Amino acid sequence: MTRDRPTGGWLRHLRAGGGRPIYLALVEALETAVREGELQPGDQLPPQRAVADQLGIDFTTVTRAYGAARARGLVEGAVGRGTFVRRRAVDDEAGLVDLSMNLPPPPQGVSLAALLKETTAAILDRTEVATLMAYHAGPGTPGQRAAGAAWLAPVLGEVGAERIVVCPGAQSALTAILTTITRSSVQSGSKPGACVIVEPLTYPGIIALAERLGLRLVACPVDDQGFLPEALARLCAEEQPAAVYLVPTTRNPVATTMGSARRRAVAAIVDTSEAWLIEDDPYSRLFDSPLPALASLAPERTFHIATLSKTLTPGLRTAFLAAPAGPMAARIADALHATTLMGSPLTTAVAVRWIRDGTADRILAGVRLEARARRAIAAEILPAARGDAEGLHVWLDLPTGLDAGGLRTLAAARGLALVTADAFAATSDHPAGLRISLGGPAKASLLREALRNVAALLEPAAIV
Structure with missing residues (x-):
């Protein structure tokens, strides 16, 4: 397939019938070919008349289909040259908004592209490439952990860098936490921690991870602020969960935020139970005046995760985890080494530099x-x-x-x-x-x- 020679192979994806207009079926066939990579940006489509003749349909139907595809951003026209698969912007890579x-x-007011070029060049000028491209195990360097503590401070308050673990994204942090605390439950000889309490609607990542690890999710009744304290206390007593998981700020997916009084109530319930609290907090830094983290209310029982993916950019693949005081940070680092080995040294270096110099x-x-x-x-x-x-x-x-x-x-x-x-x-x-x-x-x-x-x-x- 070339850009200079029109191709009609994508027409085999056409699925007519089902009450749909034929022009819409044509657009969906084109969309499928783009999504599956059969059609690449710049590939030329056959002339509308050729498509109409091949399919035995009216020319105006094909014209309408090409127009709809252009409106969706799938194709673009060049006068005198024909119709081509559009060169994609990031937001419509699959032909959808x-x-x-x-x-x-x-x-x-900020160009991420310019900042990334400038910062990467500065890092490469000041760092041995061999060092940057080597394996970097452990919870992060002292400087990286200090940068994480500084980033968390507006929400978490002052926290020692020794409690910070640098993770390649929030999902890896969740994996490390759950594998660590469920393993600890089994080794201690206590009731196996096979249960995690969540909201009825929760982050899909915790659902997928629980299924993968064989953990049972128990949904706690909620109102517009999150867990109902009485219901949470009852479930903690009855189920003896390994963990209670929540997204307290801009709750995912229902978009409301747990207030201060409810945070204190939830933190107090978990603090007096044998469960760990996992506070997934990707959104608090978007607030000018964020509410205090639950980890500041129950620091001995709470893991606090803050990814940069929702506040800066997902491409950094960096999250900071504040572990409870004691040996937990080292245990989490061991779990990360076993599951993900390490994050990208280059993107972590970019994130840390941005935090230090105010760019973040x-x-x-x-x-x-x-x-x-x-x-x-x-x-x-x-x-x-x-x-x-x-x-x-x-x-x-x-x-x-x-x-x-x-x-x-x-x-x-x-x-x-x-x-x-x-x-x-x-x-x-x-x-x-x-x-x-x-x-x-x-x-x-x-x-x-x-x-x-x-x-x-x-x-x-x-x-x-």
Whole structure:
């Protein structure tokens, strides 16, 4: 396949019928070929007349399909040359506007590309490449751990660097914690820690990890602030869980934040139990005045995880874990070595340098500005959606019984990638809803149009 010779091989993906217009089936066939890599950016499509003749359909149908594909950003036209697969921007790599993945939006007034080039060059000028490219085991260098403690301070307060573990992302931190504490339960001869208490709707990563490790998830009743204290105390007594897991700030996926009084109540319950508290906190640094972390209220029983993926950029693959005082940081480092070996020394060096020289705060300020502007757009277009003014996502309740798969299919037909409540469900009995992520689209104008499409999709007449 070349860019200079038109190809029609993608037409084999055409699936007509099912009540769908043929032009839409053509667009979906094209989208499939792009997503699977059969069609690459710059590849030329056959002329519309040739497609109509090959399929035995009306020329105007193909014209409409090419127009719809152009509107979705799948193709672009060059006058006198033909139609070509579009060279993709980051936000539409799969031909869809992605409202399903929580990402920080592009920071206002800051060029990540320029900063990354400048910082990488500075690191390479000042560091032996052989050292940078070698294996780096353990919880992190003293300087890296000190930078992590400084990054956590606005939420966690002053914490000793010896409690900090540098991790290649939050998921690796979760893996290390759960493998460590469940192994400790078995070795101590106490009741096997086969249970983790979560909210009915929770982070999909903890669901996947629990399944992989053979852990049982128990859903605790909640209100709009999170765990109900009475229910949590009862479950801690009855289930004797290995851990209690929560995302207290901008709760994922339901987008509300646990207040100070509830945090104190939850911390007190776990502190008097035999369970560990895992506080997954990717969003607090987006707030000008974040609430104190639960780890500051129950420091002896709490693991606090803060990834940079939601506040700066996912590409750094860096998270900081504050472990309880004592030997836990070393045990977590051992678990990380066994599961992920190490993070990327180069991207960790970038993250640490940005924290030290204030660049991280500049990026964070730009992300905050853009995140709040996008949240205001969501409030305007989807007034029923709830979420913090500083949040990267909103939550929209949906009618009970609505077919989540059908909704996602309808959304894809409109060029949208959506995620519904079933992706976050720790139990079959859970609320129906839609988490809408606001940071993924590269431009606010693209987000605005996408949210208008969501609003139109959710009109009663649109849902069958």
